[in-house]
Amino acid sequence: MTSPYVWPTDQVVLAKLDWWRDQKFGVIIHWGPYSRLGVVESWTLCQEGEDFMARPEPWQGDPDGYREFYEKLPEGFDAPAFEPERWAEACAAAGMRYVVFTTKHHDGFAMYDTRLSDYKSTTTPLGRDVAAEVFDAFRAHGLGVGVYFSKADWHHPDYWTPGLPTPDRHANHADPGRWRRFTDFTHGQIEELLTGYGPVDVLWLDAGWVKPPREDLDLPRLAARARELQPGLLVVDREVHGPQEDYRTPEQTVPVELQPFPWESCITLGPSWYTAGPGETYKTAGEIVRLLCRIVARGGNLLLGLGPDHTGALPDTIYERLAEIGAWLGTHGEAIYGTRPCEPYETDDLVFTRRADTIYAIGLRVDLDEVRVPLPQPPQAVRLLGHDGPLDWQTDDGEVIVRLPGSHRARHAFALSLTMPPAPNP
Incomplete structure (x- = not known):
């Protein structure tokens, strides 16, 4: 049975939640060195056997060798076509009102200049603080900012301890000392993002399996500190129903009826969360428009998932879709926004x-x-x-x-x- 939704009691958070419910349409952008492989984000590091976790040839039977290979992907991450200003301009013209950007996925690679790890975008050939540039570009076009951050970190030795098996997505040890260090590390990285990257509207925490009692990151303390740094911040500990889930986030699906709480369907424009390569097919602009209308009528927001390829470029087809959606909202937006x-x-x-x-x-x-x-x-x-x-x-x-x-x-x-x-x- 699904746990009941817990409404925030902080009046500043409630005001921000009301603002967020007015926005209706946002974009979530996945990107990282994994784009060099065209695989499903970080998931090929996981050994749970699902189809989307399948590794490219010739790595299916060599988990240790594959992990070593994967962690060297940043050495060739140069992304010569990375143009966050162009992304922001296109998303704003599409009628999107906020962006959620993946600052760190499950593989632990930071797309920002964290001081707590060298596994980050500023140490690659690209050499840029990707998150800072993305947030600045989208803010300049009037969009709100959401920080995507995975609570798991398969690169960190206090989450996946070297020398021990990694049979699944969970931490591979039960050492309280290691877990305390990992908790402090996680809180420290989130504090960096909430102090050095301008105003943030949403802290969008992924990896819902990281939760008590098995993997307790002390989310009440983290959320309280986050709101000291960013008053009114919406905290979305997704899939962990309770007081740290200010709105719910059904993935690749839409609830069939009106929901009695704030929610957001996160749905991809193409087959995956980022552009894996040429020849991809995308939903039509009409499909997205009608999807948005149904979601808004049922009380939700649409968070449309897209992302650049390994060079940092969005395909022309994505720009075409965004322009067509924006043309429709330019005429009909009064029936959507703020309703x-x-x-x-x-x-x-x-x-x-x-x-x-x-x-x-x-x-x-x-x-x-x-x-x-x-x-x-x-x-x-x-x-x-x-x-x-x-x-x-x-x-x-x-x-x-x-x-x-x-x-x-x-x-x-x-x-x-x-x-x-x-x-x-x-």
Whole structure:
């Protein structure tokens, strides 16, 4: 049984959570030296036998040799096409409102200039503080900032102790002294990110298996210190339900109905979290637009996953998708941003959002000529976003019947704005 959601009690955190719920659309960017191999991030270091953990040839039967090979990947990580300004410009134009960037994945490689390890981007041929440049670029375009940080660290000797087997993703020892050192190390790295990298809105902690009682990183102390450094910070100890999970993060899926707590679906644009190589297929802009509409109508945010290839470049197709999504939001964004779910939530090909006295009925089929919107009372006015002319509409038995103009066919989805009479004073 899923544990109940615990609402924050800190008023500053609640205000930030309300801000975050208004943003609706963000981007999560995975990138690291693993991109040189085209494998699934850090997971090929894990020996649990899942298909996504499969190692490239010829390393399937040589776990120790593969780990040594993998940890030398940074020696060739030069990324000549790394242009965070271009990423930020494209994501802002797509209508994204915040970025979550992978400062450290499970392999322990820091994409920032940590003082606590030499396993980091500034010691590679690239020689740059990647996270700092990404955060600065996205802030310059008005986006909020989220720090992705894995609580696991398969490079650190106090998580995976050298000389001991590493049969799974967990720490491979039960030494209290080693674990205390690892806990201090983890707290220290997060403190670096929250003191030297500007304003941070979200601390997005991955590796949900790192939790009490087996792997206790003292998250209450970590979260308290994090909010001393960044007041109002949202802490997302994902998959560890409790007071350090300010919003929930279903991965590659969308809840089937309205959820009674803040949530965010993290879903990739392509087949993986970053660009593994040429020939990849991506979801269409229409699929993403309609996905966003359903998620927002169910009370969530969409965190769209993408990432550059080993050179630091995003493929042209990703830029094309982002531009097309942004064009739709440029016309229809008022039905998305700053809204909340609205009954009846979904009917047939319509989903609903609301802001104050305005209800938005978003149509997920663009070939309709007529729309029937169930409403408890007649609206005062009806508009079709992106259409300047009057609409032919009438009310009938608890429904508003709207004839869509033949000259107007929105791409991907359309949105009706229905202005309702003000609620009577109590």
